[in-house]
Amino acid sequence: MKKRKGGWLKAIAVVVGIGLFIASPGLAIVLAIACFILVRIVARFTKRKAKSNGPSRKSAKTSAAEQHKLYLPDDYVALDTETTGLSSATDRIIEIGAVRIRNRQITDRFSALINPGLSLGPHITDLTGITDEMLDGQPAISTVLPDFYDWLGNDPVVGHNIKFDLGFFAAESERIKLNAPKPVYYDTLHLSRTQFPEERHHRLVDLIQRFGIAEVEEHRALSDAIQTYQCFEWLRTYIESNALRPKKSRKRRPRKSEDSYQRRARADYINSHDCEPRNYQPEGRLIADVRDCGGVDVSRRGDYQELFARYGKGTWLWVVVTRGYTPNGKDAGLPTIEVWADGEYAGFLTQLQASRYFLHVPEEGGVTQAHIRQDNKSGRYRMRVELPPAHEEIDLLSYMVEQS
Known part of the structure; x- marks a missing residue:
């Protein structure tokens, strides 16, 4: 049984209190009320001070590390798609690329070209290097998508502007009457914006150049998925190493605009x-x-x-x-x-x-x-x-x- 500190002091206070009450009941009651109020005031002050000081540096460090461990998974799938345009309602997926990550290392890959059933615009060919001839004879989305979902399983997914890819997966799945998974996802675009709010641009090419990963974004699904994985791991290391460092926010210098004159x-x-x-x-x-x-x-x-x-x-x-x-x-x-x-x-x-x-x-x-x-x-x-x-x-x- 744990001993209570100051027990002998409480015993002496009780004896003195009883003696005062026998000698002068009125004075004893007044002193008791005064002591009660004083004890409450001291207790409240002590509680506020402890709250403002917060947990110890050691416990804070442990807590931060645990939170980041839970927030950024070690096992996931990094993915990317190439499409015929920006609208999931009218455009189609032409390539899917993904890498499976286990314990923060690549263990498997998925890559497939897809025949969208329509001709590519010249800007898409210029951007990706994918041509109509390359897609001629490739399987349709109705064949590739079920295989990809089976390969994906229940893993969380990582992508750059991941909502774009998930939006296309949902639209393509609806067209072929297939249930699209709704995985937990992590977005390197969002992570970059939260960690580097002073930066203006957060495209994948900006991240790989800023983090020293590469100079060029190839705009092919598998290579972009690999670069997204590298950016995610770089951001994880950065977040964990800066968990206890207060970030200095740099305010953007206001852009000059024409005045009324x-x-x-x-x-x-x-x-x-x-x-x-x-x-x-x-x-x-x-x-x-x-x-x-x-x-x-x-x-x-x-x-x-x-x-x-x-x-x-x-x-x-x-x-x-x-x-x-x-x-x-x-x-x-x-x-x-x-x-x-x-x-x-x-x-x-x-x-x-x-x-x-x-x-x-x-x-x-x-x-x-x-x-x-x-x-x-x-x-x-x-x-x-x-x-x-x-x-x-x-x-x-x-x-x-x-x-x-």
């Missing part, structure tokens, strides 16, 4: 110069009055010099802007804003600019103005398209997936 000066310039477009206004929704817009440079990637030269330096013209995909470069295949002049492709916005103006472009496209400029030194032409004031930057890929 600049907008008025721009409107005055438009009114006082010959900014009348030299071509016919195409049909479509007019995005905004050019006087309320701001000029945004079209990406320099691509050779549109012959087209721009036809209009000439200083020319204003009507253009159509649409939601599309980056045709080349490191951002190939990612959503962007395309520009069309009199039916001819005139370029696209960089990922940074597109993330600031994408929501201003209707899904069916819109009409605005642009003007041609010429560099005095190189003589090269450039186009500047007029768009409404920039909105807050968005993650274009996540936005497109959420809208699908």
Whole structure:
């Protein structure tokens, strides 16, 4: 039986209390009440102090380690898909790649090409390297998907923007009347955002470059699944090693925007110069009055010099802007804003600019103005398209997936 500390003190207090009560009952009652109140006050103060101090450093470390152990599994499947587009309602899966992880090591692989029953768009072939000829003769999704689900079993899954892949699995399963599993999942995109909130971009290619895993994302399902597994394990190590370190949050420096004076000066310039477009206004929704817009440079990637030269330096013209995909470069295949002049492709916005103006472009496209400029030194032409004031930057890929 455990001994209670201070028992002899309590015994002496009881004897003294009885003596006081016999000698002077009134005084004894007053002292008893005062002692009771004092004891309650001390007890409450002690309890608050203990609560504010929290658990010991050792117990906190053990708790944090246990939580991370439970949160990030050692056994799972990392997966990725390649598809004909971004909409699970209208597009199809053309490749599934996955690796089985046991005790944080790859033990098995799954890889399959799938005939979607339709032709691939050129941007998908450019992005993935998969061609219609490669898919000709490959099994249909109704054959591959049951085999993949059997191989997957009840494992939790890891993916980058995993909801995109799960959304396609659900849609394809519904089409072939197959019950899709609903596994526990972990998203490296979400983990990266929570651990590195100061970073603007969290694509798979950003993670593999930031973590020193690779320089290039191949956009093939199996290789992307392996890189996702590597990113997941890197993030696990980072989280566990930083569990007790308070993160210093870096606030983004606010982006400069035009003030009212600049907008008025721009409107005055438009009114006082010959900014009348030299071509016919195409049909479509007019995005905004050019006087309320701001000029945004079209990406320099691509050779549109012959087209721009036809209009000439200083020319204003009507253009159509649409939601599309980056045709080349490191951002190939990612959503962007395309520009069309009199039916001819005139370029696209960089990922940074597109993330600031994408929501201003209707899904069916819109009409605005642009003007041609010429560099005095190189003589090269450039186009500047007029768009409404920039909105807050968005993650274009996540936005497109959420809208699908």
